[in-house]
Amino acid sequence: MDIQSYDHVGIRVSNRTRALSFYRSLGFEVDEQQSHERVAEIVNAHGVRIALIFNGTPYAGQKNILMDVDQKWPGYTHAAFIVPRLTELLDWAKKNDVVITEGPVNWERRLTCFFRDPDGNVLEFNELLEEEGARDE
Numbered sequence: 357m358d359i360q361s362y363d364h365v366g367i368r369v370s371n372r373t374r375a376l377s378f379y380r381s382l383g384f385e386v387d388e389q390q391s392h393e394r395v396a397e398i399v400n401a402h403g404v405r406i407a408l409i410f411n412g413t414p415y416a417g418q419k420n421i422l423m424d425v426d427q428k429w430p431g432y433t434h435a436a437f438i439v440p441r442l443t444e445l446l447d448w449a450k451k452n453d454v455v456i457t458e459g460p461v462n463w464e465r466r467l468t469c470f471f472r473d474p475d476g477n478v479l480e481f482n483e484l485l486e487e488e489g490a491r492d493e
Contacts, residue, residue, distance in 0.1 A: 364397065364405035365435040369475045370412035372396070378474050379406065381452060404437065412475055434470065434478035442467050442483040 369375035376386065376396065383400045390397035396408045439445050442460055449456055449471060457478070459469030466482040473479060 364407050366407040366409055367435065367473070367475075367477050368409045368412040369473070369477075370414040371474070372408075372410045374474050375408050375410075379408065381448075406435070414475075434480045436480035436482060439481050439483055442469060442481060445469065445481050 367375075376398075379398055384398035384404075384406060385400070387397045387399050387405075394410055396410070397405060398408060399405045446456065446460070446469065448454075449469075454471050457470050457472060459467075461468050462485075464485070466484050468480060468482050470478055470480050
């Protein structure tokens with residue numbers, strides 16, 4: 357088996373308009389050729405793709421799950437994206453009233469932070485750090 361790359365990440369959402377607005381603010385646009393009434397495939401300028409699946413059922417007390425960072429739902433835990441500078445993402449989050457649920461954390465090879473989309477889906481953003489050996493070359 358030769359898995360070469362991800363094609364896309366699928367994220368189930370409960371409100372089409374709200375989800376598209378949120379992900380547009382992160383630089384994604386709808387790929388009309390790959391979308392229909394049940395799914396919008398969105399893509400950014402670098403070709404990163406997300407399939408927004410419009411069949412999510414809102415949780416009772418929706419607002420509460422967005423801040424409940426201790427709740428661990430079963431299934432995939434998050435999608436992780438690479439950004440050139442985490443400070444730009446942190447500035448964007450502050451401007452858009454998006455609460456950082458964890459981070460920034462320095463994990464040696466990357467600087468990381470997490471937040472949730474309007475449906476509570478966890479998103480991770482990483483600034484890749486220069487490796488120690490690479491600096492010496």
